[in-house]
Amino acid sequence: MKSLSALLPRNVGRRGKIIWIVVGVLFAYSLPLLELPLISTPDVDFAGVLFTMAIYVLVALGLNVVVGYAGLLDLGYVGFYAIGAYSVAMLTAEHGSLGWFAALPVAVAVAMVSGVLLGGPTLRVRGDYLAIVTLGFGEIIRLMAVNSDWLGAAAGVTKIPAPPNIGSDSAGIFAIPHLNWDAGYPLIDLSNKTEFLKFGVLDATPYYWLALTFVILILIADVRVKDSRVGRAWEALREDEDAAELMGVPTFRYKLLAFALGAFVGGLAGALFATRQGFVNPQSFQLLLSMLFVAAVVVGGQGNRWGVIVGAMLVVYIPERFRGFADFRVLLFGLALMLLATWRPQGLLPPLRTIKARAMREKLADLESGDDPEASNA
Amino acid sequence: MQFLVDHFFELTITGLALGSVYALVALGYTMVYGVLQLINFAHSEVFMYGTFAVAWTFTLFGATASTSTAGIIGLLIVALFAAMATSAGVALLVERTAYRPLLSRGAPKLVALISAIGASFALSEAMGLRDRITGFVGLDGPLRDYVSGARDNQSLPVSLDPAPVVTIGDYTVTTIDTLVIVSALLMMIGLDQFVRRSRMGRGMRAVAQDPESAALMGVDSQRVVRVTFLLGGLMAGAAATLYMIRIGTTRFDAGFILGVKAFTAAVLGGIGNLRGALLGGLVLGVAENWGSAIVGTQWKDVVAFTLLVVILLFRPTGLLGESLGKARA
Numbered sequence: 001m002k003s004l005s006a007l008l009p010r011n012v013g014r015r016g017k018i019i020w021i022v023v024g025v026l027f028a029y030s031l032p033l034l035e036l037p038l039i040s041t042p043d044v045d046f047a048g049v050l051f052t053m054a055i056y057v058l059v060a061l062g063l064n065v066v067v068g069y070a071g072l073l074d075l076g077y078v079g080f081y082a083i084g085a086y087s088v089a090m091l092t093a094e095h096g097s098l099g100w101f102a103a104l105p106v107a108v109a110v111a112m113v114s115g116v117l118l119g120g121p122t123l124r125v126r127g128d129y130l131a132i133v134t135l136g137f138g139e140i141i142r143l144m145a146v147n148s149d150w151l152g153a154a155a156g157v158t159k160i161p162a163p164p165n166i167g168s169d170s171a172g173i174f175a176i177p178h179l180n181w182d183a184g185y186p187l188i189d190l191s192n193k194t195e196f197l198k199f200g201v202l203d204a205t206p207y208y209w210l211a212l213t214f215v216i217l218i219l220i221a222d223v224r225v226k227d228s229r230v231g232r233a234w235e236a237l238r239e240d241e242d243a244a245e246l247m248g249v250p251t252f253r254y255k256l257l258a259f260a261l262g263a264f265v266g267g268l269a270g271a272l273f274a275t276r277q278g279f280v281n282p283q284s285f286q287l288l289l290s291m292l293f294v295a296a297v298v299v300g301g302q303g304n305r306w307g308v309i310v311g312a313m314l315v316v317y318i319p320e321r322f323r324g325f326a327d328f329r330v331l332l333f334g335l336a337l338m339l340l341a342t343w344r345p346q347g348l349l350p351p352l353r354t355i356k357a358r359a360m361r362e363k364l365a366d367l368e369s370g371d372d373p374e375a376s377n378a
Numbered sequence: 379m380q381f382l383v384d385h386f387f388e389l390t391i392t393g394l395a396l397g398s399v400y401a402l403v404a405l406g407y408t409m410v411y412g413v414l415q416l417i418n419f420a421h422s423e424v425f426m427y428g429t430f431a432v433a434w435t436f437t438l439f440g441a442t443a444s445t446s447t448a449g450i451i452g453l454l455i456v457a458l459f460a461a462m463a464t465s466a467g468v469a470l471l472v473e474r475t476a477y478r479p480l481l482s483r484g485a486p487k488l489v490a491l492i493s494a495i496g497a498s499f500a501l502s503e504a505m506g507l508r509d510r511i512t513g514f515v516g517l518d519g520p521l522r523d524y525v526s527g528a529r530d531n532q533s534l535p536v537s538l539d540p541a542p543v544v545t546i547g548d549y550t551v552t553t554i555d556t557l558v559i560v561s562a563l564l565m566m567i568g569l570d571q572f573v574r575r576s577r578m579g580r581g582m583r584a585v586a587q588d589p590e591s592a593a594l595m596g597v598d599s600q601r602v603v604r605v606t607f608l609l610g611g612l613m614a615g616a617a618a619t620l621y622m623i624r625i626g627t628t629r630f631d632a633g634f635i636l637g638v639k640a641f642t643a644a645v646l647g648g649i650g651n652l653r654g655a656l657l658g659g660l661v662l663g664v665a666e667n668w669g670s671a672i673v674g675t676q677w678k679d680v681v682a683f684t685l686l687v688v689i690l691l692f693r694p695t696g697l698l699g700e701s702l703g704k705a706r707a
Binding site: 067073121122124125129131132133135136137139140143144146147287291294295298299302327328330331333334335336337338340341342345346347 | 417475476479480483485486488489490491492493495496497498499500501503504507510634638641642645649674676677679680682683684686687690691694
């Protein structure tokens with residue numbers, strides 16, 4: 001449990017931490033069943049929104065490794081997402097009939113290898129150039145999907161199978177009723193049930209549970225990696241690449257590792273997306289999506305995993321919650337990005353170390369100008 | 379391959395014409411990058427507003443297919459000024475709303491990028507929803523000619539008939555090709571001379587080299603930044619006019635892919651380097667045409683990006699290197 005306990009504030013006892021984690025996880029799993037008023041999106045299926053959120057959280061966690069920890073600006077992250085999605089489509093529907101459990105690891109591996117292949121030659125290029133090179137990469141992946149018949153061309157690939165059901169195919173093992181808040185207090189709604197565990201077309205809840213499970217696994221891995229030698233090496237090279245190199249950090253190798261791990265998570269998210277969707281086509285992987293991903297990471301607070309999770313959820317939730325303004329949501333989203341950037345330049349939840357560093361800098365500046373309140377009191 | 383050999387001159391000259399448009403837009407990216415070390419993501423929208431200014435000028439003066447040649451030339455000149463003014467205005471708006479509030483607080487670079495992406499979304503969607511937005515204030519009726527079909531292609535109401543100028547190989551160069559290439563070159567020479575010789579240009583180079591020392595020497599860096607955006611906008615407006623002469627059609631999201639291409643051109647030539655932007659634009663335009671002749675038009679963009687990656691591998695700072703600051707007077 002050591003890894004999980006690092007996720008919580010330090011002033012709760014060990015047992016308290018475990019209880020909090022269990023409650024939090026249970027709450028996250030039960031969200032689509034609770035159908036909470038105010039939070040739930042009135043105009044669209046809430047479980048579907050939750051699933052999209054979980055996918056974006058995965059993407060944001062992966063991109064956070066690249067942008068937040070290692071400080072490499074990747075504007076083509078959608079490329080890895082597309083590679084994951086298309087790999088699943090190719091292996092299960094178009095050119096093979098692998099089962100879902102066999103296809104997923106292959107898809108993720110393909111994404112990771114593509115990360116290494118892209119990173120190998122390009123990570124030697126300076127930071128800002130990396131942005132445009134990766135941008136080009138994302139667009140090349142999409143254009144290949146559009147123009148290659150082998151990849152299904154513009155129409156894409158359909159009939160991607162769902163993951164295998166647990167229990168009987170018609171009803172699962174048991175069914176869990178949702179709640180209904182129409183009366184102002186919760187009632188158990190027996191007409192609206194989710195079968196455990198049947199991956200159907202109508203109910204997105206099982207897919208959400210699947211994605212949430214992966215989010216938790218990746219989160220644990222993220223905590224472990226960040227606190228390891230690797231995580232410290234990333235931070236060192238983000239802050240000052242030359243200094244890190246002089247201290248004996250093999251910067252190129254660590255950058256490549258960050259890129260590969262980022263691609264791994266991006267591919268995983270893409271594979272899950274394709275599974276839920278049942279089809280893939282190039283329109284799902286527009287370059288704008290890359291911008292959204294970067295926005296999620298930066299708005300939340302790059303480098304802080306909780307921050308990017310919040311950022312990812314906002315990026316999905318805000319447009320869905322206000323579907324009423326359907327046509328205007330991109331416009332409003334753009335304005336919201338500008339406002340957020342101006343209002344909280346460090347992101348909503350910046351990493352602790354950034355806050356500390358800033359406080360330190362301000363104190364130094366005060367001392368230099370000679371009007372430090374503490375100094376003048378003394 | 380045979381197609382490339384057969385149509386070599388045609389592909390080269392149309393490539394140069396397209397490349398000059400890329401180069402003009404690339405100047406905006408390269409100058410902002412040179413001065414602020416920021417990728418101005420909203421610059422593609424600055425260009426897009428210029429293309430609409432051109433189309434609207436033609437609508438405003440009631441141009442039809444029967445307008446005389448002299449009339450069209452006059453309109454084009456008016457449209458050029460309208461587009462340059464519009465683009466410069468949008469560029470200054472972007473500077474004011476998306477950059478200045480952040481820069482004055484010393485926000486990290488990546489955040490300015492996000493803010494610019496936000497501005498880009500907002501500007502492009504505002505154009506795509508112009509019928510609805512004017513509808514709020516009840517102006518969608520009177521302005522119908524300008525705002526209807528906000529999400530569709532908008533074309534010039536006249537078709538520009540190019541006259542032949544000279545035949546090279548088997549391709550007849552038209553007035554439009556000549557106009558586009560020559561005016562782009564003239565604009566760029568003018569800008570280059572401005573940055574090299576004028577007092578303001580010296581200030582820009584100083585800020586690009588070392589903002590702190592420049593400030594100590596009395597350069598008003600805020601003003602330099604504003605002028606940089608203004609010049610980038612003017613060039614984008616000119617590019618928009620040439621683009622409309624050559625392509626004739628625009629849309630609320632037409633800026634995006636052209637912006638990406640222009641930025642590629644800027645990086646290709648060496649970002650922050652004005653002459654690099656010109657070279658990068660021309661190389662990109664020609665290479666795209668040749669490449670798509672060999673592997674097929676649908677791979678045009680792939681050719682462009684692959685070229686970029688290959689060149690950056692061998693010349694990591696672009697063809698001419700980065701040097702807005704290093705340019706000698």
